[in-house]
Amino acid sequence: MHVSLKTLGCRLNEAELETWAQAFQNAGHHITRDIEQAQLVIINSCAVTQDAARKSRHLIRRIHRDNPHAKLVVSGCYATLNEQEASALLGVDLVISNRDKNQLVETTLAQLNMAVMPQLSTDPGEISLFTRGRQRAFVKVQDGCRYRCTFCIVTVARGEEISRPIPLIVDEINALHQQGIDEVILTGVHLGGYGSEINTQLTELIQVILKETSIQRLRLGSLEPWELSDEFYTLFENPRLLPHLHLPLQSGSDAVLRRMARRCKTAEFASMVTRLRAISPQFNITTDIIVGFPGETQQEWQESYDFVQQMGFGHVHIFSYSPRAGTKAASLPNPVPEAIKKQRSRQLHDLASVMKQQFCQSQLGQTLPVLWEAYTEAYQDQRLTFGYTPNYLRVACVTAPDECLANHISYACLSKVTENYILTERLSLSQQ
Template identity: 40%
Template sequence: MKIFLDSIGCRLNQAEIERMAQQFRTAGHKIVGAAEDADLAVVNTCTVTSAAAADSRKVIRRAKNAGIDEIIATGCWVTMEPEKAAELSNRVVLNDEKENLVSDFLNIPSETFDLEPLERIPLPGLRSRTRAFIKVQDGCDNECTFCITTLARGEGHSRSIDEILADVRSALDGGAKEIVLTGVHLGSWGQNFRHAPDLKLPLSELIKSILEQTTAPRLRLSSLEPWDLEPDLFELWRDPRLMQHLHLPLQSGSDSVLRRMRRNTTRDEFRALVAAARAVLPYVAITTDIIAGFPGETEEEFAETLEFVQEINFAGGHIFTYSPREDTPAARMKGQLDKQTRKARNATLRDAFAEMESRYRKIFVGKTMFVLWESSQNTEESGWQMSGLTGNYLRVHATASEPRWNQVDQVKLLKVEGDVIMGEII
């Protein structure tokens, strides 16, 4: 059987779809890169914003229009709106049933995939992917008032170290040069094992295990909530295999807005956290998420956010225009801002972040850094044009005499051009 897999939204969704691909291949089926070539499509949906939910519906319809006989819809949008999902697909699989999606569909024991696990390889159509996203936990016990993901994903629970190590080794066997640990609430890993409720482990234990027990050349953490970072965690980054990039979602730089969001941090606590990180890792890339136009956000509160992000001087970030999600407390709050105001504040924040990102890039001009090449394009005039990322998530372009996809090279960084740094392979 030929199977087409697609994913909308976060890295966790991508990790799940890659694992499904591995399981289908273990059972003897072929993964294809075009919906038109498939007998079955599996779409892993998202509902973090109204736009993500709309994209999810669009992808399912696109698979349907391609003439695929069987479509399985799963993920967060499906879990929150199963009736609507059922109108677009042949089968609906909610998040709490997703772990066994492949075994249930194929009617084989889930243990089948544990006997002789195949290497995890990039999905067809994603040959530029050099990173493997590894799911280490699911669910979230935080109560952020704007977030629908906690409703869609349920309570937090962690995968065991042995399961994760097996996944990491499988990805390395498939050629991945970088391992990215991901989860809904990554920082809570180790606090909620279903198989051992009384066992409590810090995230650092998992990181150390991967560094000590695998040959992963590069290890990266995805998003970490500010309140989850242990005091000594930054010391782990002295290992050069752990990438110097911290994504710490702030969401707002105003204490009063943070309280309405039910975020477990304050401006002062976040400021101290960043200072602690930079004391150990002076050039670490600290990126964040900000919500523009949260309900009730006054001009003064927005000004506090703008001032605070400029003070922190982030290396980059994602700016989200607030999108009310049904059944969340924030959607019922008074003071919902009009779309024009929300978009205007988003634009202002984007401009501020563009300036900060540019300043951060310029720090590294003249330095030599390791770059993992994610894509290569042959040009007759100047050879192969390479594009890749440094450990601290700087986009670098360089020319090579041969394709260097999925290779790590030392590169002299020469000059900034827009949102990339031009370099020369040494």
């Protein structure tokens, strides 16, 4: 049977999709990107904003229109929070809530009567990550969150914290490495809380992965900026743990952070950033900011803007606040008018792009190992191949039309910042 998998939303959803793709393959099925060829389509939906929920509904409808004969299974946050609505959408055969998604493959095959005998071996060319065009893999290490940030629907949708045991994670990374993957990203809803209920912690997980796997590049997904031990910082002395952290700040105003019930205030955040930059000036720190949180005054907004500027982030994900039913923030007084939210968002986008350019400029002249990807673009009468540095800068190099660098790591010198990437000069093997 041909199975197609689609996702919307966070990296965690991506990680789950990859796990399911592997499981379908292990059960003898083929993964395809072509919806029209699929007999079964799995959609991992999202509901982080009203817009994400709308896009999830739209995707379900579109897939059913493109291939009305395929069985359709919907999981993820939109399907969990709106189970009845999702089941009633045309073409949906099965809704699997987040609670039950660990058994998604088994449940689907059993309930839709689609189980087939597993094949003894699978064709290496069909490894799901590559058929889905990926050069790096996401490994989900935990789910759920014990905190209750007032804007966050995720805790309602995902429930209590559950961590996967270290040996299972190590086995998964070793298997991915054997399939030719050189970089994995550890993800979780509350990654920093990893291990809290199984008597371990994130630091130990990383130490064991670095020791018991030989994966060349280990990256951390979004990490709440608290609960990080002194030992955590020392882990970055190992260059295999890549110098990039996405630390969601959410606001640079302490008063707003208090209303959001965040566990980290600006002074603590600033000292984390100082510590990380002391490890390496190449350390790339990226963040999320919500603009227009209820009651955000002009003064709070200005404080937030100034603090963000002071941090010099390499990238900022900007969200305009939108209330989500079921969260505490949805009932907070003094909503910020849409026009002001828009204006603040525009102002922050401008600042974010200046900071990004400045960070990129500061990295020129560095020679770094780049993991190249399959994506290419025409460039004058040659081609550009794209890839990422350890600190997650998107770079490009000129390649000959018949040259394929995909999934290779080689050294390149960062030479010129353009709007969307940094142009590099590749070093010859003798220079590396």
